[in-house]
Amino acid sequence: MRIVADSNMVGVEELFGALGSVALYPGRELRAEHVRDADILLVRSVTSVGASLLDGSAVSFVGTATSGFDHVDVDYLAAQGVGFAHAPGSNANSVLEYVISAIASCDDYLEQLCAGGTVGIVGFGVIGKRLAARLNTMGIACCAYDPWLERGSDQRLVDLDQVLNCTVICVHAELTRREPWPSYHLLDAEALQRISLHSLLINAGRGPIVDNNALKQLLSEQPQRRVILDVWEHEPTIDVELMQRCFFATPHIAGYSYDGKVLATRMLRDSACRALGLTIPDASSGQLESLSLEVPANLFKAQLIRWLQANSYSVRSDDERMRLNAGADFDQQRSDYPRRRELASLSIVNAKQLDAEQLALCQALGIQC
């Protein structure tokens, strides 16, 4: 069995090595000649997968180590009888922690939310629902816009205007041009204008869901608006002026926890084995170590959330790195990304010193107590 994979995926040799030979190439440079003799192709979001890459190849299974798969022509794969899997949910915790860190590090938005503000979520899929669940257990209210879901299926589903009216608006839709509800430029000039001057907008979905030119124009007219972008139109080339106008700007790393990357590769290994009728190797191998954390007993609610989040991940350091070279080394920053662990990897060593409310908050954030 020949396996070709993106060299920036974590754990491919460890997890796929038992299935056959592994050849690694940078995802943006993957060409038809690299995959011609491969049986399994493993990609990330930067490789477009379709006829021009796969026509005439031996590939019978494609896996993408991502939640979104707008870079994959799934209709082509189905028509060719090529198996396909993505890794839904693998990096959901990572995205949630990015969003919570972003909120906790921007002005007093966390305090506003703890005092009754609402988070509006655009796109109520795996990540949108998990974000709502986490915020709800933290005592923060949410509503969501997702026209593809039946409105009555969840009482939190509302229309776009209601979401745009929230204290914080988080974009977690997939990128699609499908009618009748394309998400491409869903937040165009007119929709962006409907967002209150005092709201915080965070896009950790896909860049083209927000019209970047319209956003730049709005921010040049109203620089006091708060916007945090992890994803951009035309990555890896980004609009430097837009970057400078954002409160935080990061190079598409919201989903880049180490835990999430390992889980994605493992999910693809298991999916490939199922699709090709192979035995799935031992699931317990390669588990990541947990880390100890001592929590100060004098912190409550917003202060405690901020402290806990900062002890695991801070969006500020990613923002500072991105601005060093004005976003010019976007891909390099992603491939050199530090090993970031999730809150779920933390175990509290002084749980007995914390009260019930503090422990509940730690658990709500996914920490082991």
Ligand SMILES: NC(=O)C1=CN([C@@H]2O[C@H](COP(=O)(O)OP(=O)(O)OC[C@H]3O[C@@H](n4cnc5c(N)ncnc54)[C@H](O)[C@@H]3O)[C@@H](O)[C@H]2O)C=CC1
């Ligand atoms: N910044 C990052 O590092 C990461 C970004 N992502 C992005 O987040 C997206 C969401 O991930 P999941 O929740 O796992 O995907 P999902 O497929 O479970 O959910 C996507 C949701 O978007 C909804 N949607 C589609 N068109 C819409 C529209 N016009 N308006 C509102 N909602 C719409 C769909 O109905 C679906 O419920 C991914 O597709 C990916 O693009 C995911 C992980 C990491």
Ligand SMILES: O=C(O)C(=O)[C@H](O)COP(=O)(O)O
């Ligand atoms: O999972 C997704 O969807 C994402 O956006 C990934 O975090 C993107 O990461 P790469 O595949 O570009 O490494």
